[in-house]
Amino acid sequence: MPSLENCFTLFKTDITGISIPKKFTFPIFYEPHELSLIATRELQEYLEQPQDWQHNFWNEKTGAGEAAGKMFGVLVVQKEEGELGYLSAFSGQIDGTMDIDPFVPAAYVEDFDKSYCDGQFKEFTKLSNQVAALEQTKEYTTALNNLNYLKEKASLLLEAQRKKHKLQSRELKAQLRQSSKTLDEQEFQKLKALQHQQHLNQKFLYREYEIYLLEKQQPFQVIVDQYQQQMEMLTQQRRQQSLELQDWIFKQYALLNARGERKNVLEIFNELQLGAPPASTGDCAAPKLLQYAFAKALKPIALAEFWWGKSSKSQIRKHKQFYPACRSKCEPILGHMLQGLDVEDNPLLVNPAVGKTMDVIYEDEAIIIVNKPEEFLSVPGKTIKDSVYSRLKELYPEATGPILVHRLDMSTSGILVATKNLEYYHFIQEQFVSRTITKRYVALLDGVLENENGMIELPLRVDLDNRPTQLVCYDYGKEARTKYQVIERRDAHTLVHFYPITGRTHQLRVHAAHASGLNAPIVGDDLYGTATNRLHLHAEFIKFIHPVTGKSVSFKAPVPF
Template sequence: MPSLENCFTPFKTDISGISIPEKFTFPIFYEPHELSLIATRELQEYLEQPQNWQHNFWNEKTGAGEAAGKMFGVLVVQNEKGELGYLSAFSGQIDGTMDIHPFVPAAYVEDFDKSYCDGQFKEFTKLSHQVTTLEQTPEYITALNHLQKLKEEALILLETQRKKHKLQSRELKAQLKQSSKTLDEQELKQLKALQHQQHLNQKFLYREYEIYLLEKQQPFQVIVDQYQSQMEALTTQRRQQSLDLQDWIFKQYDLLNANGERKNVLEIFNELNLGAPPASTGDCAAPKLLQYAFAKALKPIALAEFWWGKSSKSQIRKHKQFYPACRSKCEPILGHMLQGLDVEDNPLLINPGLNKTMEVIYEDEAIIIVNKPEEFLSVPGKTIKDSVYSRLKELYPDATGPILVHRLDMSTSGILVATKNLEYYHFIQEQFINRTISKRYVALLSGVLENNEGMIELPLRVDLDNRPTQLVCYEYGKSARTKYQVLERREKETLVHFYPITGRTHQLRVHAAHASGLNAPIVGDDLYGTATNRLHLHAEFIKFIHPITHKAVSFKAPAPF
């Protein structure tokens, strides 16, 4: 392992007139400080220069592997002389290494025994090779082929036998029905006994035939079981050794905080009862930067992370766009590493609905229609209780409801439907389930669309590393469909109607922003685009069957943008 070399980069830009922030950046939700913006610009100028890296950030045709962007970070720091500069880092590896000057090195201990890891990986390769060798053994392949063939034949033969017995049973029933007209009671009783015995004989013969076919398979089954038992044992051994190595690696990430205290990744996750840390925890830019700063007695001032290059096919990442630290890997360990620093308040704990007005636009004995403001919860959250639901409870303290039939994202404004009891709730909820509800949203998109209308079909699932954001995933994602129609084209923006066919989390936001969707994020989308004064997405119209009149009713709340 190379020692911690000097990665402190002085500012090229004159920053003498810029004040140092009073508190350090809250890394999960932030607006970059001016110093972070300058450091980012200088780093990006460096990245635009030719480098000796083979990593392909952009074009799949460069011959350097499939294009893949990467998260970079800057940490503005102050050295012991009081001088300001910044540190740079990238998440993960570039060209198979974490140690590329002037970027800070990996966050694991200086005496990290890479040879131990290499030895373990060689052992994994050896075990995998042994499994492959067993899979390719002629005796195993021959036995497996014979066994599969006999099983397929047995299925056909047994199905033929079942059909034969079924036909015989029908004939016996028909015979019994016909004979019941001419036979006396004793003769009919004897015939029923005979037919019952024939049915038992059929079941016995079928079972005997089944055993006979299994016995034909048995010699091959024994050979296959022997080989597969060996393969399973080797695979289990490899899996356990891999888990042991992962734990060992996590213990090598002995992370510092501003108080000089150390905890490894495994300790942090165990203390928080979070289970096993995700793979590569500790390799993101933010923990690398803080670890280096604390180890070199540099005072952290401000942090920012941005994406550089092409987005992955599942995520939505924009070149040069700032992004917060990830939730699953970074949030737990940054909770430890930031101890001792005066950090900005967590804006996610501040009630965004404070002083916002919630308008009830319609009410009768069954339903309540609300026009929800933007940045206001539909239902109470873990820490913030103020919401549409809680305010409706205050407005209608004597009602058995109100019960929200559906929800809107906190950032989305517009129409919400509530009912005054459970019976009416189920009546309208069924319409949502059956997709007979008509809904329409208005959205302002960042970009000018070419087509006037169309359908977006991109399956979605939650990003397990960064909840609540969503990924496009064709393997595990749920079907998500959105119809759109252009209303107006502006200089750099497009106003559209969205008609969601399904109702997945963040569906409209992802379908708008993703490269395989409209490739035009909703203006103000802080998750999939660029934050502004608000998310320009509004639930404008809804139509459904009323639970009492059983007639169609519709409601509209014009978009406030």
Template sequence: SFLNKDRKTKSLQSIFSETVFGKPPAAAGECATPKLLQYAFIHGLEPLAMAEFWWGASPKSEIRKHRQFYPACTGKCQPILKHMLDGIPMDDNPLLQNHGENTTLKIIYEDDSLVVVDKPAELLSVPGIQIQDSVYTRLKTTWGNIEPLIIHRLDMATSGLLVVAKTKEAHKHIQRQFLKRTVIKRYTALLSGLVKQDEGEIRLPLRGDLDNRPRQLVCDTHGKKAVTVWKVVGRQTTTTRIHFWPLTGRTHQLRMHAAHEQGLNAPTVGDDLYGTGAARLHLPAAYLEFVHPKTRETLRFEIKESF
């Protein structure tokens, strides 16, 4: 059983019965934070602050950097900590804050069939569980009776070009182009570290980390195919500027392929999940090319990176 500051106890089974899993996962409660808090409450101590960092080599499947701080895992620790920290004044959870609230959604191109927008960093592509503000909701508010039909998405932290359909016909046509991989998408990234090779291709299968969403894992057994073509376009003293062409569209694909030791082993600057946080993630979707669903004209869009 686990204590909290009011010396109320809860068993693992009771804690996880309130989660979507219904029961505790393997090794739940074995992490350092619940054990340290348990010691504090047993001995009448008051926790003032706590942070966890990784020490040593990274596991093969996930990305952990030596001396880098990481939040508690969502699957095993957070349900326990919700009970143990109950009643203790806490800082606001940054993951539940809408950091894209005061950003501007720029319209790059618009006609009767579609719109191409420049999504700002920290704005969701579609509404989330906690945050509704998104590209979808903003376009819906602007268009009124026209339903925005989302064709593809960008990670919340990723800025750049996004095409949204206005009609079912346009949605179907452009979606087919994505499925056939005839759409050309290019991202520009600033990586922390020097990449020695000039270009290449990364093939690392990915799947979600069930114990620590939204993080992803490299998994040869259950991972989905993930392929990225890359080319170095500039090097500075401690950073590499690179172009990425994702041939598949897995969650966090470029961020994982950049940071993982079997990829480029160079996290994207500003990547607070797989590297070190900064003011923003330096990974804009800078180029987008596809065929217009009505005119059959090839449309090309490019935005200038701000770094």
């Protein structure tokens, strides 16, 4: 492990008079402390200088690989004698290594046997080469080509035979219909039986022809199966060895906490019954920083992580912006590593709706229209039960409903529709499914749009490493379409109407912020932009067919920003 002198950085900035926080940063949701901000600024000044190591943060044409930004972190720490400084780290690797001064090293044990990993990777390469060699064997490729040719030919021949039989069947049926007018019952039944036998004969001949074509393929099929079984066996062996190596690596990450206790990544995930840890768990900046601090008897004071460089094509990451630790990899292991530290309360467990009122702006025998405030759950969460749904249940204790027909993000304000029974719910829900409902949102964007209107089409899927954040994904994402119309431009901001055609999670937020969308995040978006006093997104208007009157009804809630 690198010496403390290599990784511990004294503040260049005068920090005299800045109070040390009473509690350590809650890493999943935080506002950076002043000391963290100073440490971040100093690290960013260092990153702006030429370095001995290489990483392509920005320019796709450098020849140094595809441009890829990276997460960095700073951990303000205090030595036993009271001296303050900070540690810095990056997630994953830079220039093919995890060990670059002045950054803290990887979080795995000091006696980590890299030679074992190298040996395993050589074995993986060997197995992969064996599979590739089998795939290129002349006997295999010749048999596979012949087999594919015969299969394609058989498919065409059998299709032609089916069409021929179908035509013959139609002719026989027509003959039977015509004969029913001229033949007596006994002769008609004989003809019908004869045609039935002809039909059976056709099926038999078709099956015999099918078997004949398969027999022609059989010699090549035997050869192909033999090779593919060998390839599958080697692939399975490689897969099993990969899983065993991954488990071995996770066991090398014996993570410390403030009490001096160690648990490896595999133990932590097993205890929490989370299944197999995601690949590279333990390699993010926050675990690296805490591991080094505990190993060197440094007291963690405050933490911050920020993005440096270009965002990937799927994620939304802004240069120099702060982000929380990821949920899937870091949250479980940080739960162990933070034990023994006095940590800030988890703000995600605090009910944001305390003291807020929920206005019912319309009600009749079938529907309830609510104007939901911002930072207010639509339905109960895992830990916070207060929500639009729960409050409606309190308001209408005798009703079989209310049933929310749709939802809004907790941070989004505006109109929600509820019904008083299941029949009315299904009536309106069908309009959502068929996309005949008209919805209009108002959003204030951080940026000035050039176009007056347009359509955004970016497919979305959940970020499995960081739920509930969404990714743009053309391979596995669901269709997501949004129309927009500029209302007015306000200095560096643009007020727009959004008309969502589909209703994906965080659709408007991602479509606004993503570089392939409007490239202008919604003001106050703490996930895809920059947090402010609130998310400036409001569900202003909705129109649908009333379940009782059958007439079109519409409702509007005034924009609160």
